[in-house]
Amino acid sequence: MIDLTGKTAIVTGASRGIGKAIAEKLSEAGAKVILIARNEERLKELAAKLGNSPYFTLDITDREKVKEVFKEIQKQYDIDILVNNAGITRDNILMMMKDNEIESVIDTNLKSIFYVTKQVLRKMLKKRSGRIINITSVIGLMGNPGQSNYAASKAGIIGFTKSLAKEIGSRNITVNAIAPGFIETDMTKDLSEETKKAMLETIPLKRTGTPEDIANAVLFLASDLASYITGTVLNVSGGMYM
Ligand SMILES: NC(=O)c1ccc[n+]([C@@H]2O[C@H](COP(=O)([O-])OP(=O)(O)OC[C@H]3O[C@@H](n4cnc5c(N)ncnc54)[C@H](O)[C@@H]3O)[C@@H](O)[C@H]2O)c1
Structure with missing residues (x-):
């Protein structure tokens, strides 16, 4: 059993969704888990469930607030594992895509990862240990019509992951990405039955993924079992992408 x-x-x-499952999984393994999201009510509920986990309401696209909150967090806690999971979709074909659909997706999914990761890096570098796990998507690897904004943001995360892994590997900090396939969460619940059926046909394991499938991969990458793995993209998609 993995012990954190x-x-x-x-x-x-x-x-x-996936972030909640990750928090639960890491907490079950013994880690103290600091929860970040925008919805205070849900955070409060989860924090109580995990035995009074610290939580912070934060919009990760708000750079000044990110600095402020992470400063506050690091006054109290020494961070070993960062999971960059927050993300959104604003699907549209490019011809119809509005400026805010391009910007909000790139700001939330990609740019925020630079600013959030920078906040924890100094201390990890000093400590010469750390785990950074970025949630990308198979869409960043294979593309998808109607998701050029999302695919670009997720492909960007992969470039970021590999570059940072090279930058800080010598300090014993690993940086990896996980690429989920089709996972049943609020993000995918509004897809039409027709789209879901078509996607299911592309999955060799013939089922959609669960948030726990992704949380298991995060647990592995956060553990000592993965100490020689860095710069990788772990595809957790039931074979949807290979
Ligand atoms: N569900 C899937 O099929 C799937 C597939 C591949 C990748 N992913 C990725 O997994 C991650 C989690 O997705 P999910 O399916 O659980 O989605 P979800 O919509 O259920 O949850 C997204 C979470 O991100 C948070 N969030 C969004 N914008 C934020 C912001 N600006 N500041 C702070 N928090 C913010 C939300 O509050 C929520 O907690 C995302 O990065 C997503 O792109 C999901």
Whole structure:
């Protein structure tokens, strides 16, 4: 069994879906988990469920607030594991895509990862240990019509992950990405039955993924079992992308 007792993790977008499952999984393994998301009510509920986990209401696209909150967090806690999970979709074909659909997706999914990761890096570098796990998507690897904004943001995360892994590997900090396939969450619940059926046909394991499938991969990458893995993109998609 993986034991993360004594470790402290931060999970962004922890209020629901994949982020919530990741927070629960890391907490079950013994880590102290600091929860970040925008919805205070949900965060509060999850924090109580996990035994009074610290939580912070934060919009990760608000750079000044990110600095402020992470400063506050690091006064109190020493971060071992950062999971950059928060993300959004604003799907549209490019011809119809509005400026705010381009900008909000790139700001939330990609730019925020630079600013959030920078906040924890100094201390990790000093400590010469750390785990950074970025949630990308198979869409960043394979593209998808109607998701050029989302695919670009997720492909950007992969470039970021590999570059940072090279930059800081010598300090014993690993940086990896996980590429989920089709996972049942609020993000995918509004897809039409027809789209879901078509997607299911492309999955060799013939089922959609669960948030727990992704949380299991995060747990592995956060653990000592993955100490020689960095710069990788772990595809957790039931074979949807290979
Ligand atoms: N569901 C899927 O099929 C799937 C597939 C591949 C990748 N992903 C990725 O997994 C991650 C989680 O997705 P999910 O399916 O759980 O989605 P979700 O919509 O259920 O949850 C997203 C979480 O991110 C948070 N969030 C969004 N914008 C934020 C902001 N500006 N500041 C702070 N928090 C913010 C939300 O509050 C929420 O907690 C995302 O990065 C998503 O792109 C999901």
